[in-house]
Amino acid sequence: MRITKDMKMADVIQMNYMLIPVIYRFGINLGFGDKSVIEICEETNVDLNFFLQMVNTYHDKDYFPKEELQSIPSKDIVTYLKMTHSSYLNEKLSEIEDLIEALQHTETEDEKYILLIRNFYEGYKNELTEHIMHEEEVVFPYVLTVEEICKAGVISEKNQKIYDSFSILKYQDAHDDVEEKLMDLKTIMIKYLTPPLNTNLYHKIIQLLFMLEQDLSYHARIEDKVLLPKMIAMEKIITELN
Amino acid sequence: MNNITIVVAEASYLIQKGLDAILKKLGDNQVVQKMDSTESLLESLSSLKPNILILNPSLFNGDFKLLKKECAKLESCKLVVLSSDRRDESKYSADAFLHYNDDQSKIFACLESLKDELIKTNKEEKSDEPISAREKNILKHIALGLTNKEIADKLFISIHTVVTHRKNITQKLGIKSVSGLTVYAILNNLIEMDEVK
Numbered sequence: 121m122r123i124t125k126d127m128k129m130a131d132v133i134q135m136n137y138m139l140i141p142v143i144y145r146f147g148i149n150l151g152f153g154d155k156s157v158i159e160i161c162e163e164t165n166v167d168l169n170f171f172l173q174m175v176n177t178y179h180d181k182d183y184f185p186k187e188e189l190q191s192i193p194s195k196d197i198v199t200y201l202k203m204t205h206s207s208y209l210n211e212k213l214s215e216i217e218d219l220i221e222a223l224q225h226t227e228t229e230d231e232k233y234i235l236l237i238r239n240f241y242e243g244y245k246n247e248l249t250e251h252i253m254h255e256e257e258v259v260f261p262y263v264l265t266v267e268e269i270c271k272a273g274v275i276s277e278k279n280q281k282i283y284d285s286f287s288i289l290k291y292q293d294a295h296d297d298v299e300e301k302l303m304d305l306k307t308i309m310i311k312y313l314t315p316p317l318n319t320n321l322y323h324k325i326i327q328l329l330f331m332l333e334q335d336l337s338y339h340a341r342i343e344d345k346v347l348l349p350k351m352i353a354m355e356k357i358i359t360e361l362n
Numbered sequence: 363m364n365n366i367t368i369v370v371a372e373a374s375y376l377i378q379k380g381l382d383a384i385l386k387k388l389g390d391n392q393v394v395q396k397m398d399s400t401e402s403l404l405e406s407l408s409s410l411k412p413n414i415l416i417l418n419p420s421l422f423n424g425d426f427k428l429l430k431k432e433c434a435k436l437e438s439c440k441l442v443v444l445s446s447d448r449r450d451e452s453k454y455s456a457d458a459f460l461h462y463n464d465d466q467s468k469i470f471a472c473l474e475s476l477k478d479e480l481i482k483t484n485k486e487e488k489s490d491e492p493i494s495a496r497e498k499n500i501l502k503h504i505a506l507g508l509t510n511k512e513i514a515d516k517l518f519i520s521i522h523t524v525v526t527h528r529k530n531i532t533q534k535l536g537i538k539s540v541s542g543l544t545v546y547a548i549l550n551n552l553i554e555m556d557e558v559k
Binding site: 233311 | 535536537538539541545546547549552555
């Protein structure tokens with residue numbers, strides 16, 4: 121079901137609890153009473169159009185309003201992506217890490233195998249963190265610069281430098297490796313590891329890994345399907361400027 | 363792994379969506395793409411490499427023979443004619459025929475049997491089999507951090523052979539990354555934990 125501006129925000133969340141972290145990234149918190157989506161967006165100064173496109177994209181995997189999303193300034197998309205990044209770095213990744221660590225403490229017999237999982241996860245976490253830092257430090261500043269150049273129609277000296285330092289084509293193939301590791305971790309835990317005694321904790325970790333994977337794939341979808349084509353189009357405009 | 367790609371070429375949005383829903387029930391992992399012009403269909407066939415092509419011939423009246431030829435070029439691609447006209451069944455020779463009025467069980471039976479045939483012909487992929495002794499040995503060296511070239515030199519085989527083994531190992535185990543394969547190797551006592559660098 122499509123989420124619309126007149127629906128009650130509470131009903132939206134009842135419909136899909138996976139949206140709780142998504143709306144939180146917009147700065148919207150729970151406790152909305154009977155307020156509608158549009159009312160909440162006005163209260164919190166969130167762009168209604170952008171909000172609706174995003175929650176619908178998350179909610180329905182067949183919904184992908186490329187054109188509408190393309191009309192949203194890169195600046196807003198980048199702000200949103202940065203919020204997602206910080207939620208990965210500050211919450212999700214450490215949450216799973218803490219649970220794996222807890223698992224290691226409760227087990228005595230299988231400790232060796234839990235250590236394997238832990239090391240593997242550490243490796244994954246470092247790789248993802250590195251990927252995120254690269255986006256924050258190189259890709260996003262570049263995106264903002266490109267948008268600025270396109271708006272101004274001229275390239276200042278400072279912008280020229282940033283523009284020359286990177287190209288969006290370099291970015292395209294960077295996504296797959298990180299996903300691969302997460303999938304492997306799930307496969308190993310599901311297929312090959314004898315579950316430890318604390319099954320409750322073990323199951324919870326696997327469920328969180330699935331949720332993280334899903335969240336990451338939506339995140340990547342915005343980057344690959346919206347930001348990337350936008351950038352390619354803008355780069356073309358700039359080449360014509362020169 | 364029963365990753366089957368099905369392409370649906372049908373003009374009616376309602377039928378597309380309906381078929382989409384039915385195909386989702388059929389199996390866990392399949393990609394469904396829809397085309398609506400001959401050119402775009404022909405273009406996408408080679409890149410999508412569908413295992414089943416469901417086609418409404420009214421879309422491609424004169425081009426049907428051409429499409430069939432293209433289909434035959436692809437490895438293991440089944441052609442299904444979808445139509446509102448019973449006469450189309452004899453008019454076009456395809457692997458199967460679906461009529462707009464067919465009921466659920468008929469449609470399922472038709473697609474299931476095509477799928478079974480596909481799986482039979484694709485048996486060489488052997489995704490369910492355990493890895494062989496040879497592959498275990500290769501896996502051990504991968505886990506120890508050796509490159510393809512180093513493994514080839516050490517075992518006196520070509521790099522190409524190493525790559526093929528690697529591909530089969532990954533396919534059988536469902537693990538792609540080197541660090542994932544390493545964990546598997548340790549879990550299965552192919553190497554010791556402290557051997558890993």
